[in-house]
Amino acid sequence: MTTQAHNRDSGTNSTVWHEAYPELGTGPIPIEPCISAEYFELERERIYKQTWLNVGRIEQLYRPGDYFVKDLPVCDTSVILTRGRDGALHAFHNMCSHRGNKVVWDQKGSCQHFTCKFHGWSYGLNGGLRFVPDEERFCDLKKDRLGLTPIRVDAWEGFIFINLNPTPTETLTEHLGELGAGLEGYPFAQLKTCYAWHTELKANWKVLKDAFHEAYHVPFLHKRSLPDSFTSPDNPYAHAFAFKLYARNHRMSVFGNPGHQPSPVELLAHRFGASIVRRDWEMADLPPGVNPTRSPFWAFDANMIFPNFDVFVFDGTYLTHHFWPLAPDRTLWEVKTYFPDARNAAQRFSQEYSKVLLREALLEDASTLEATQSMLASGAKKEFVLQDQELLVRHGHRVIEDMVGFYRAKA
Amino acid sequence: MPETRLPEQFRDLEQWMAWSLETEGERSDHRQASAMEDITAFYEAMLARMDEVLPYLEQFNLEELPDDARHLFYLTLSLAEVAPAVEQFGQPSVVDGYDIKRFVATHR
Numbered sequence: 340m341t342t343q344a345h346n347r348d349s350g351t352n353s354t355v356w357h358e359a360y361p362e363l364g365t366g367p368i369p370i371e372p373c374i375s376a377e378y379f380e381l382e383r384e385r386i387y388k389q390t391w392l393n394v395g396r397i398e399q400l401y402r403p404g405d406y407f408v409k410d411l412p413v414c415d416t417s418v419i420l421t422r423g424r425d426g427a428l429h430a431f432h433n434m435c436s437h438r439g440n441k442v443v444w445d446q447k448g449s450c451q452h453f454t455c456k457f458h459g460w461s462y463g464l465n466g467g468l469r470f471v472p473d474e475e476r477f478c479d480l481k482k483d484r485l486g487l488t489p490i491r492v493d494a495w496e497g498f499i500f501i502n503l504n505p506t507p508t509e510t511l512t513e514h515l516g517e518l519g520a521g522l523e524g525y526p527f528a529q530l531k532t533c534y535a536w537h538t539e540l541k542a543n544w545k546v547l548k549d550a551f552h553e554a555y556h557v558p559f560l561h562k563r564s565l566p567d568s569f570t571s572p573d574n575p576y577a578h579a580f581a582f583k584l585y586a587r588n589h590r591m592s593v594f595g596n597p598g599h600q601p602s603p604v605e606l607l608a609h610r611f612g613a614s615i616v617r618r619d620w621e622m623a624d625l626p627p628g629v630n631p632t633r634s635p636f637w638a639f640d641a642n643m644i645f646p647n648f649d650v651f652v653f654d655g656t657y658l659t660h661h662f663w664p665l666a667p668d669r670t671l672w673e674v675k676t677y678f679p680d681a682r683n684a685a686q687r688f689s690q691e692y693s694k695v696l697l698r699e700a701l702l703e704d705a706s707t708l709e710a711t712q713s714m715l716a717s718g719a720k721k722e723f724v725l726q727d728q729e730l731l732v733r734h735g736h737r738v739i740e741d742m743v744g745f746y747r748a749k750a
Numbered sequence: 751m752p753e754t755r756l757p758e759q760f761r762d763l764e765q766w767m768a769w770s771l772e773t774e775g776e777r778s779d780h781r782q783a784s785a786m787e788d789i790t791a792f793y794e795a796m797l798a799r800m801d802e803v804l805p806y807l808e809q810f811n812l813e814e815l816p817d818d819a820r821h822l823f824y825l826t827l828s829l830a831e832v833a834p835a836v837e838q839f840g841q842p843s844v845v846d847g848y849d850i851k852r853f854v855a856t857h858r
Contacts, residue, residue, distance in 0.1 A: 534774075534857040538848075563838045563845055604793075604833035607800050611808075684807035684815060684823040691830035695774075698853070699834045705848035 351578035351594050351636070356730045360584055367722035368736050372745065373543040374715050379667040381743045386646050387413045388503045389742075391514045393648040393661065395420060397497040398531060399447065400428065404464060407447035408433060413664045414503050418490060419443050419453070423464040428494060430501045431466045431487035442487070453487075462487050495519060496527050518588040518642060521628015525652055530677040534694045537673045540705065542712035544647065544664040545736070547672055550704055551641065551649060551660055552731040554579050554593055560707065564700045569638055571596040581632045582730050587645035587738040589731050592630060595638025608692035611685045612655065612678065625654065643731065645738060655679075656693065668712055674701060756825075757806065757818045763799060766792050769828035770821040773858045777831040778850060782842050786835070793836045796829040 357365050372378045394409040400422040410417045417433035419442065435442050440457040452469055454461040461470040466487035474480060491502040493511040496519075500511050512519070540547060550556070557577040558570050570577045574594055581592035601609060629652050630637040639653040649660040656678050663671040676694055681687035725733050740746060756764050769792055771777045781789060796803075803826060810819055839845050 534855070536853050536855050538853045564834065566838075602833065602837040603797055604829060604837065607804065608830070610804065681812055684810050684812055684819070684826075685804045686808075687812055688804065688807065688823070688826040688830060691774075691827045692833060695830050696834060698850075699838065699844050699847070702844040702847035702850060702853060705853070706844075706846055 351574045351580045354580075356582050356727050357733075359582075360730065360734070363730070363733050363737055367724050368733060369746075370715050370721055370723060372736065372739070372743075373545050373712075374667060375745075376667045378743065378745050379543075379664065381745055382646075382664065382739065383413055383415075385744070386739065386742050387411075387664070389508070390504075390646055391493070391500040391502045391507070391509075391511050392646075393498050393500050393644070393659075394418065394430075395499045396533075397494055397499060397528075400499070402449065404449045404451060405447075406443065406450065406453075406464070408443050408445070409501075411503075411663070416503070417441060418501060419487070420492070420499060420501075421464045421466075425465075427465075428492050428499065429465055430490040430492035432490060434488065435460055436468060436485040436487070437471075496523060496525070498527075515644065516585050516588060518583075518585050518590060518628065518644065521631065522626060522642065522650070522652065523628075524624075524626035525629055525657070527657065527677070530657060530679055532678045532680050532690065533675050534678075534690075535673065535675040536698065536701070537671060538705070539665065540670050540672055540708055541668055542670055542708040543668055543715075544662040544670040545739070546708055546712055546715070547670050548643075548647065548649075548660075548662045548735065549732045550708060552591070552643060552735060553729045554591070555726065555728050556704075560703050561700055564696065564703055567596050568599050569594060569596065571598055576728070578728055580634055580636060583631070584730070584734050589643050589734055590628075590631075591641045591731055592632065592634065593638045593641060594636050597636065604692060605696070608689040611689035612681075612693070630654075641731075643735070658697070668716070672705070754821055755818050756822050760799065760803065760806075760822055763795065763822070763825060766795060766825060767821065770824040771828060772824060774827075774831070774855045777828050778855075780828070781832050781835060782850065784842060786841060789832045789835050789842060793829065793832050796825060800826070800829070 357363065395407060399407050400420060403422050403424045403426060406419060406421040408417060408419055419431045419433045421429045423429055433441050433443055435455040435457065437455065437458055437460050440455050442453050442455050442462065452461050452463050459472040460468065463469050466489055468482045468485045471480065471482065491507055493500055495511055495515055554569060554577040557565065558575060577594060579591045579593050583590045629640060639651050642650045642652065644650065647662040651658045656676065658674065658676040661673040665671055676697055678690045681690055754767060769780065771780060803822060807819065807823055807826065815823060835842050843850065
């Protein structure tokens with residue numbers, strides 16, 4: 340293949356993406372939303388307390404009675420997720436109706452009911468108040484109105500979402516929109532083995548999120564860990580070959596180098612399964628929203644579900660990011676990578692290689708962020724300058740501002 | 751003579767039993783605490799035998815690994831752990847990387 344033909348075929352150099360989305364403009368964007376305490380409070384109130392948030396997977400609530408707790412400091416609450424006796428999913432604020440104590444103190448388990456350790460009030464899996472010790476000493480106790488405070492909960496493709504707004508402005512299906520519809524049918528449920536890391540970083544949640552929403556950094560930050568997986572002589576700057584922006588969600592299809600030269604251990608690992616740098620070629624029927632242009636140069640799709648949930652789908656493996664805001668300059672970052680259950684020890688070795696390589700790349704990704712945040716705080720510069728391939732960063736900031744209205748209010 | 755043994759045909763790898771570690775955290779700690787020449791020696795010794803090791807391990811379900819095969823399996827996981835140190839970084843840790851101690855694994 341000649342260089343010219345390669346360029347044309349991979350589509351990585353020929354398209355100017357911002358021309359497809361003229362409403363976003365091409366100018367610099369303000370740094371202030373990444374350092375402002377006022378902006379952060381507005382994000383909490385107007386986004387995180389109003390929007391569908393992914394808090395887990397259905398496998399965490401496998402049987403009736405299973406529960407887990409998700410602390411959501413960004414929403415000023417802790418949430419209990421349960422599967423009731425009837426199999427239905429429930430979510431509640433983790434707060435006793437009596438004097439406000441936290442009801443569930445462990446992170447997960449299985450039970451018939453929850454008992455508050457303060458005065459022994461007990462609640463069923465559906466949140467109903469079941470038992471109050473010394474009940475006759477209360478006057479006019481309306482037990483049927485004193486259940487745990489429910490939270491909206493729904494599931495999509497095995498991902499459990501909650502919405503703190505008691506009257507959400509949109510359903511989960513509407514929230515996921517076309518991006519979600521296009522992913523339906525991807526075998527999330529078959530990729531059950533999960534490896535997970537988390538860390539608390541001193542950086543604004545958008546600084547983290549933006550780091551994963553462009554591939555421009557790949558040839559620099561990942562020159563050691565991924566020297567030729569997502570770049571090639573014809574695509575030295577890791578241009579993504581397809582972008583798609585929806586109302587608030589978006590996707591970037593990342594280029595994979597067909598000429599990638601695997602290392603010796605990588606070559607061994609490839610004999611027994613998929614990895615972040617090798618397609619499995621076993622998944623013949625990928626849904627229409629996965630590698631939507633059906634490019635032979637496809638490595639993976641970075642799908643971003645507003646506001647803080649990324650689902651990166653590969654052929655045979657997927658990974659997720661959650662960016663949980665803690666403070667204007669602090670974020671809890673959770674990464675999970677999913678594989679099929681290993682059939683044997685050799686396949687498990689293959690997964691180990693893939694997850695270690697991913698971890699190393701993530702350690703590179705995370706390496707700049709705290710330094711970046713500290714310099715943003717210096718105030719020396721007021722704007723970020725973005726190129727065409729940083730379209731998702733631009734769109735991400737725009738859709739946040741559309742809900743926050745910080746600049747709208749000042750205009 | 752070490753207490754734990756590898757399957758008979760892999761006994762030459764028994765000198766590396768310090769790398770037979772069950773969790774990613776243990777393997778990562780051992781990598782970070784080791785000298786690069788020791789990491790490289792382990793990497794080369796394992797790599798030379800992997801064409802026989804992997805087909806051997808392929809016959810076992812993960813839940814039914816005999817003790818000796820399980821230690822061999824842990825050695826392969828340590829090979830996966832040290833591979834980037836040898837193949838990508840030329841040093842035990844990620845070059846200019848985020849502190850791995852702060853990147854907490856919740857899996858084994």
